[in-house]
Amino acid sequence: MSVRTDFATVEVPNDSHVQKNENNMEREKKRLLHYLRQERKRGGDEEFGRRIKTIQKLSQFSHGQSNPTYKLLVEMTDGTLKSYVLRKKPGGKILSSAHAVEREFQVQLALKRKHPNFPVPRMILLCEDSSILGTPFYIMDFVQGTIYLQPKLPVITREERKTRIYENMAKTLGALHSFDIRELGLTSFGNISSGSYSRRTLKRWFGQYEKSITNKLVETPEKEVVMKLVAWLDANCPKDGEEVSDRIIHGDYRLDNLIYDERSDDVLAVLDWELSTVGCPHADVAYNCLPYYLPPGLEFYPSFGDSNQVPAGVPTEKQYCNIWSQNARLPNICGSSKWKFYVALSMFRGMAILAGVRARAVAGNASSRNARQAGSLVEVFAKRAYVVVVQGGASKVPRQEIKGGYEPSEKCMMLLERLRAFMSEHVYDAEEVFERHATTNERWSVHPLMEELKKKAKAKGLWNLWLPLDSAALIKITNARGNDEALYKGPGLTNLEYAHLAREMGKVPWASEIFNCSAPDTGNMEVLLRYGTKEQQERWLLPLLMGDIRSCFAMTEPAVASSDATNIESSIVKSTNGTQYVVNGRKWWTSGACDPRCAIAIFMGKTKTTGPQHEQQSMVLVPMLNNHKVKVVRPLLVFGYDDAPHGHAEVIFDHVVVDVKESLLAREGAGFAIAQGRLGPGRLHHCMRLVGMAERSLDVTYARVKSRVAFGKPLSENSNVLNVLGNCRVEVDGARLLTLYAAHVLDQLGIKDSRARSAVAACKISAPNVACSVIDRCIQLFGGEGVSQDSPLARLYAGARTLRIADGPDEVHLETVAKIDLRRSKL
Numbered sequence: 081m082s083v084r085t086d087f088a089t090v091e092v093p094n095d096s097h098v099q100k101n102e103n104n105m106e107r108e109k110k111r112l113l114h115y116l117r118q119e120r121k122r123g124g125d126e127e128f129g130r131r132i133k134t135i136q137k138l139s140q141f142s143h144g145q146s147n148p149t150y151k152l153l154v155e156m157t158d159g160t161l162k163s164y165v166l167r168k169k170p171g172g173k174i175l176s177s178a179h180a181v182e183r184e185f186q187v188q189l190a191l192k193r194k195h196p197n198f199p200v201p202r203m204i205l206l207c208e209d210s211s212i213l214g215t216p217f218y219i220m221d222f223v224q225g226t227i228y229l230q231p232k233l234p235v236i237t238r239e240e241r242k243t244r245i246y247e248n249m250a251k252t253l254g255a256l257h258s259f260d261i262r263e264l265g266l267t268s269f270g271n272i273s274s275g276s277y278s279r280r281t282l283k284r285w286f287g288q289y290e291k292s293i294t295n296k297l298v299e300t301p302e303k304e305v306v307m308k309l310v311a312w313l314d315a316n317c318p319k320d321g322e323e324v325s326d327r328i329i330h331g332d333y334r335l336d337n338l339i340y341d342e343r344s345d346d347v348l349a350v351l352d353w354e355l356s357t358v359g360c361p362h363a364d365v366a367y368n369c370l371p372y373y374l375p376p377g378l379e380f381y382p383s384f385g386d387s388n389q390v391p392a393g394v395p396t397e398k399q400y401c402n403i404w405s406q407n408a409r410l411p412n413i414c415g416s417s418k419w420k421f422y423v424a425l426s427m428f429r430g431m432a433i434l435a436g437v438r439a440r441a442v443a444g445n446a447s448s449r450n451a452r453q454a455g456s457l458v459e460v461f462a463k464r465a466y467v468v469v470v471q472g473g474a475s476k477v478p479r480q481e482i483k484g485g486y487e488p489s490e491k492c493m494m495l496l497e498r499l500r501a502f503m504s505e506h507v508y509d510a511e512e513v514f515e516r517h518a519t520t521n522e523r524w525s526v527h528p529l530m531e532e533l534k535k536k537a538k539a540k541g542l543w544n545l546w547l548p549l550d551s552a553a554l555i556k557i558t559n560a561r562g563n564d565e566a567l568y569k570g571p572g573l574t575n576l577e578y579a580h581l582a583r584e585m586g587k588v589p590w591a592s593e594i595f596n597c598s599a600p601d602t603g604n605m606e607v608l609l610r611y612g613t614k615e616q617q618e619r620w621l622l623p624l625l626m627g628d629i630r631s632c633f634a635m636t637e638p639a640v641a642s643s644d645a646t647n648i649e650s651s652i653v654k655s656t657n658g659t660q661y662v663v664n665g666r667k668w669w670t671s672g673a674c675d676p677r678c679a680i681a682i683f684m685g686k687t688k689t690t691g692p693q694h695e696q697q698s699m700v701l702v703p704m705l706n707n708h709k710v711k712v713v714r715p716l717l718v719f720g721y722d723d724a725p726h727g728h729a730e731v732i733f734d735h736v737v738v739d740v741k742e743s744l745l746a747r748e749g750a751g752f753a754i755a756q757g758r759l760g761p762g763r764l765h766h767c768m769r770l771v772g773m774a775e776r777s778l779d780v781t782y783a784r785v786k787s788r789v790a791f792g793k794p795l796s797e798n799s800n801v802l803n804v805l806g807n808c809r810v811e812v813d814g815a816r817l818l819t820l821y822a823a824h825v826l827d828q829l830g831i832k833d834s835r836a837r838s839a840v841a842a843c844k845i846s847a848p849n850v851a852c853s854v855i856d857r858c859i860q861l862f863g864g865e866g867v868s869q870d871s872p873l874a875r876l877y878a879g880a881r882t883l884r885i886a887d888g889p890d891e892v893h894l895e896t897v898a899k900i901d902l903r904r905s906k907l
């Protein structure tokens with residue numbers, strides 16, 4: 081949900097989230113009440129004070145960099161409760177002309193009077209007497225609505241709504257810029273006589289910046305680049321008369337300063353008029369367009385991150401400026417060299433504002449505890465303005481500049497947020513339930529909670545997330561049940577998109593099953609998609625995609641070194657009439673074979689004992705339920721864990737008879753090729769989960785070392801502990817990026833391309849090794865609890881360690897990487 085907490089009017093799901101200091105405000109409440117009752121305020125609502133009976137609450141909104149803002153809940157004389165907003169100047173020493181609440185009041189009052197439909201809150205009263213609350217303040221109406229914090233609007237799913245939200249933002253700003261300052265009575269609101277708006281702005285904000293760095297305690301790593309930027313802005317500044325400069329401008333017009341009606345998407349109120357003045361509307365709209373330019377990850381100035389990735393529904397910068405231009409009845413200069421100047425000026429101004437926040441934080445009188453953090457962005461802004469806009473000479477951020485990694489797409493981000501919420505709400509809490517179940521005699525049955533969670537995941541659209549679009553297109557089933565089609569096809573993510581989600585699921589060992597994303601089912605479904613006939617798909621794939629049954633993959637044999645699939649010796653012998661196969665063999669490590677829902681096995685064996693080695697094996701489908709010819713001998717233990725009810729079984733296939741047409745996958749002799757292809761994406765899925773496993777281990781360890789005290793201080797205060805954790809982070813991030821890279825290459829080139837095979841093999845080596853080593857170090861930091869059932873680490877370690885062997889041992893993958901490189905080096 082979108083919430084903006086530093087101004088009056090947000091949709092506040094939980095008041096405690098946004099308000100503070102309520103208990104300390106008794107004195108202020110008394111003084112304020114006395115003042116309101118005594119005085120008839122000029123401007124605003126003159127009768128306001130007379131209608132108030134008591135002040136019930138005065139509580140500060142917890143965020144906000146500029147003017148402290150409070151929610152004021154009053155009981156009126158007629159017994160009704162009403163909410164208002166009180167906004168005041170911060171205390172302490174502040175830069176001159178900053179935080180002018182008087183101006184905020186004046187401009188909003190004028191706008192509401194002359195243009196009642198323009199969305200600003202109704203002004204109630206202004207108090208310039210600092211003796212009441214320490215600094216001047218004003219009171220305005222509380223407007224109920226929604227504030228969207230993120231320009232990408234991740235909480236809005238419908239594209240047309242995104243379009244409307246942006247159109248309404250542009251129209252509102254356009255309307256503001258179309259107003260006549262004389263009609264508003266605001267001709268003296270800005271200092272029009274002293275040169276062009278841009279020159280004035282440059283001078284003013286450079287002055288503010290210089291003042292903000294006078295305190296010796298303020299560090300100024302940005303200073304050199306600021307000086308270069310100022311020189312460029314000075315040289316490119318429009319001359320007097322070269323720019324429109326007689327309009328009311330808001331000065332900080334951003335999505336998160338607007339309150340929207342969630343049903344109509346109309347703008348209900350424009351907030352934070354602190355920087356409003358008479359000036360150049362082009363500069364104002366350029367500032368409004370900063371999300372198209374700024375890098376991702378700036379908490380105080382969220383952006384699109386990459387101008388090429390403006391989400392569907394959100395207009396491009398040019399389209400946005402067109403809407404503004406039509407409403408402002410001013411030319412659209414977006415893309416021109418003048419535009420570049422205004423964008424640079426906006427960033428410069430943003431930098432100077434942040435520098436002011438930084439200065440106040442250092443002086444200890446910032447109005448928010450986040451002020452120090454905001455100050456650290458000064459350098460980011462200055463460099464961005466100089467490098468991207470000035471030096472780069474482009475009006476857009478170059479793609480490679482801000483493509484920080486393989487970050488989630490818009491679609492993926494939505495699912496990721498949903499998945500995280502689901503994990504927090506249902507999965508982490510259920511861990512204990514499943515762990516307990518795994519120690520009872522009932523452990524080889526499926527706990528009912530698992531099926532319940534699967535239903536919930538389906539309802540949330542968190543189902544078959546692993547299934548890429550191109551694989552889903554191979555579904556040959558035509559008579560799928562009713563509305564299930566969307567479910568069994570999943571959301572159609574790329575491997576790269578899925579990587580982000582699998583990482584999240586990996587944090588809990590059995591979580592993937594809830595979303596129908598677990599091994600070996602995903603690999604088996606992939607095989608059925610690629611090599612199954614329509615009948616095979618109908619019988620086995622559909623129920624697998626629905627999560628109604630489970631499956632196993634029976635390749636590895638105790639008798640032979642199975643990392644080399646050509647060693648597999650089990651037999652698949654055709655009957656003399658050619659319609660049936662007789663299947664024989666002893667398999668082990670057949671994961672999932674113990675699961676009571678396991679209905680089908682993909683069995684690998686030899687259909688030929690002569691000819692080329694890679695052509696001797698085939699794969700056939702063997703039904704498992706009530707099949708007396710298939711004997712599960714025992715579940716194998718992994719460091720003592722039996723992974724019930726899934727299990728890793730030793731299984732004997734004893735003269736199992738299957739129909740050739742019903743059971744053969746692809747063709748006789750294709751077994752080796754299928755085994756290779758099956759494990760491309762499957763291996764990646766493991767790697768993605770392994771990164772999640774390592775991250776989860778770190779998360780629980782962070783909490784542990786902060787709270788565990790040994791030899792008089794928390795463990796986290798030992799430098800060797802920091803060393804361990806720092807190294808872990810470096811390694812996990814390396815493995816994560818390698819995995820994302822492999823997913824990306826796989827998406828681009830397909831598993832047949834040697835570059836994709838090499839990338840997948842590389843991360844198949846890196847991810848389990850990193851996860852093992854990180855979890856091992858976390859266990860060490862945990863002490864005894866780390867190896868016990870009371871922390872998730874022991875199970876996570878066991879799981880990660882097996883993945884250095886399962887799906888092919890490290891050595892085999894290392895060989896793959898090296899051989900591909902050597903082959904390439906001959907070219």
Ligand SMILES: Cc1cc2nc3c(=O)[nH]c(=O)nc-3n(C[C@H](O)[C@H](O)[C@H](O)COP(=O)(O)OP(=O)(O)OC[C@H]3O[C@@H](n4cnc5c(N)ncnc54)[C@H](O)[C@@H]3O)c2cc1C
Nearest residue numbers: 633634635636641642643669670671882886887888889891
């Ligand atoms: C928990 C778990 C789940 C599993 N699930 C399944 C499953 O569902 N279905 C299934 O069919 N199998 C499964 N396996 C089996 C797994 O795929 C095999 O164990 C793996 O392929 C290695 O085969 P192997 O055990 O026969 O080892 P071997 O082939 O005997 O190899 C032993 C060791 O020899 C070394 N080695 C092998 N080849 C080379 C080489 N080229 N160069 C240098 N050294 C080499 C490596 O150190 C290797 O670890 C699972 C295994 C585990 C542990």
